[in-house]
Amino acid sequence: MPPENPALVSRHPWRWVPSLYFCQGIPNVVMTSVAVVLLKNLEVSNADIAFYTSVAYLPWVVKPLWSPLVERAGRKRRWIVTLQFVLSLVFGLIALALPAPDAIRLVLVLLWVMAFSSATHDIAADGFYLDALPPHQQAAFVGVRSTFFRVASIAGKGGLVWLAGCLIGITGAVRPGWMGVFGLLAAGFLLFALAHLVLLPRVPADERPRVAAASAAVDFGRTFLAFFRKPRIWQTGFFLLTYRLAEALALKLVEPFLLDARAVGGLGLTNKQLGLAYGVVGTASALAGGLLGGWLISRHGLKRMLWPMILIMHLPIGVFLVLAQLRPESLPVIGAALAAEQFGYGFGFTAYMVYMMMVAEGEHKTAHYALCTGFMAASIMLPGMAAGWIQEQLGYVNFFVLVCVTTLPSFLATALIKVDPGYARKVQPTQ
Numbered sequence: 001m002p003p004e005n006p007a008l009v010s011r012h013p014w015r016w017v018p019s020l021y022f023c024q025g026i027p028n029v030v031m032t033s034v035a036v037v038l039l040k041n042l043e044v045s046n047a048d049i050a051f052y053t054s055v056a057y058l059p060w061v062v063k064p065l066w067s068p069l070v071e072r073a074g075r076k077r078r079w080i081v082t083l084q085f086v087l088s089l090v091f092g093l094i095a096l097a098l099p100a101p102d103a104i105r106l107v108l109v110l111l112w113v114m115a116f117s118s119a120t121h122d123i124a125a126d127g128f129y130l131d132a133l134p135p136h137q138q139a140a141f142v143g144v145r146s147t148f149f150r151v152a153s154i155a156g157k158g159g160l161v162w163l164a165g166c167l168i169g170i171t172g173a174v175r176p177g178w179m180g181v182f183g184l185l186a187a188g189f190l191l192f193a194l195a196h197l198v199l200l201p202r203v204p205a206d207e208r209p210r211v212a213a214a215s216a217a218v219d220f221g222r223t224f225l226a227f228f229r230k231p232r233i234w235q236t237g238f239f240l241l242t243y244r245l246a247e248a249l250a251l252k253l254v255e256p257f258l259l260d261a262r263a264v265g266g267l268g269l270t271n272k273q274l275g276l277a278y279g280v281v282g283t284a285s286a287l288a289g290g291l292l293g294g295w296l297i298s299r300h301g302l303k304r305m306l307w308p309m310i311l312i313m314h315l316p317i318g319v320f321l322v323l324a325q326l327r328p329e330s331l332p333v334i335g336a337a338l339a340a341e342q343f344g345y346g347f348g349f350t351a352y353m354v355y356m357m358m359v360a361e362g363e364h365k366t367a368h369y370a371l372c373t374g375f376m377a378a379s380i381m382l383p384g385m386a387a388g389w390i391q392e393q394l395g396y397v398n399f400f401v402l403v404c405v406t407t408l409p410s411f412l413a414t415a416l417i418k419v420d421p422g423y424a425r426k427v428q429p430t431q
Contacts, residue, residue: 013133016199017141018148023084023192024125025152026185027118031056032380033157033279034181035111036255037164037271041174042104050252050388056111057384060377063119067370068223070123076131076366077200079124083117084193090114092186098175122373127366130357132203142297142353146290150283150346157255158279160185165271223364227371232418236359239413240375243310243352246317246407247345248383253391253399254278254320258334262327265396273331282338289346294354302354303419310414313348314407316341321400352376358420 031053039049070079090113097106133141160181167177230236258274260266269277297305319337328334356376360369383406391399 012201013141014144016196016201017129017144018151019192019195019199020080020125020129021145021148022152022155023087023189023196024118024122025149026156026189027087027114027121028149029153029156030185031111031115031118032251033153033255034160035107036252037161037259037274038107038178039104040256040259041164041168041178041271044104045388045392046253046256047388047392049256050391051385052108053111054252054381054384054387056108056115057377057381059112059115059119060122061374061381063123063377064224064367064371064374066120067123067367068364070120070370071127071364071366076124076128077203080121080128080200081193081196083121083124084189084196086117087114087121088186088189088193090117091182091189095179095182095186098179098182103175119377123366123370126369126373128200128203130360130365130369132201142294142350142357144291144294146294146346146350146353147287150287150290153286154280154283156279157283158275160275161279162272162275165275168271223367224371226364227368230359230368232416235413235416235418237375239410239417240352240356240372241379242409242413244349244376244379245383245409246314246403248380249387249390249406250317250320250400250403251380252384252387253396256388256391257320257324257396260396265324265327267323267327267334269331269334277331277335278338281335282342285339286342286346286349289343289348290350293347293350297350297354301421302351302358303421306351306355306414306419309348309351310410312344313351314344314410316344317407318404321397321404324396324400355417355419 035053035056036049039053070076090110094107094110094114097103097110100106129141129145163184164177164181167180168174169177171177227233255274255278256266258267258269258278259271260268262268293305293309319341323334323337328337356369356372359372360366362368387399390402394402
């Protein structure tokens, strides 16, 4: 259902959608990429890096358990701003923990707190987006969402990793350099929280009186069961778990592969080179792919675009295998290969996001969208937990062969689902 007054709440989505999804993307990229590089710089093994950073993704998997609380026991706007203040505090504590003798343990605990806070922020942000925009704008702005989520990835995988390399070079030590990075994150989230107090609109659907937390908890069972009574829900679950399987398996090992010495099969990049090639060039390509994907879906609908998008997403993943076999020394060549893969990923991932919005349509759409993103998080966490151990057993070349093979289940899953032919086409909202 569209919001009560689409003209009122969707008048200026450019004022808040970009910054909101930038804030959603930063904790995610900290967990998936920045923390991986930090732990690699602290000489943690690939197996431990992949396992611990994947397990810390658990709050994103189980966040549907408290999504009814966020949906019904408070205004989403208030949840968003409060949690951005909390994330600012957590990043500051990580910076303060780094000089400690048991810094790795403390950082992992704080990453868990960050993940829980960020997962709750995601519930509120996605629900706010669904309340504030009618379906045609949701589809049109999914590319903008994806874009600024990717801008956050550029800022994280590119800017923050590059900055860490610079600060490590200046200070001559890993820990002081990373302290500066997390101090910057703390200050940035404080500023975003203050800005969103002003920028986020007052959405009529979000301003309704809320029920007590206890009542929201009682309502969870009904909301949860309603999701699993949706038509073809098991095919939907299979699709959500397998669509990103290959990318999820590779995700935790890309940075270690690029950073590892050439003697052990890596490409031997520095933090600064990694930030430029994978963080800036690669993620900017994913951003361009996401923008194009969102525009095409809004013009032609998800059903028509789904198969082209999954093909374009998966075919370029073979560049990891090529890089592992040839191990080029040219940074422009490495950057071009990563750009091709990331463009395909950004383009194809847009279809996944729009499909989740389609599945969530109807009553309890905030909670049901959170359930979809819980499946999405599980699709990243479960392969990632074992990815480091598998790579250590197989070596980089054979590991990336396995990554290519794991694209196959997603094609089967895509063949099994049903998509509304008219969903997400650009139509005028009902007045």
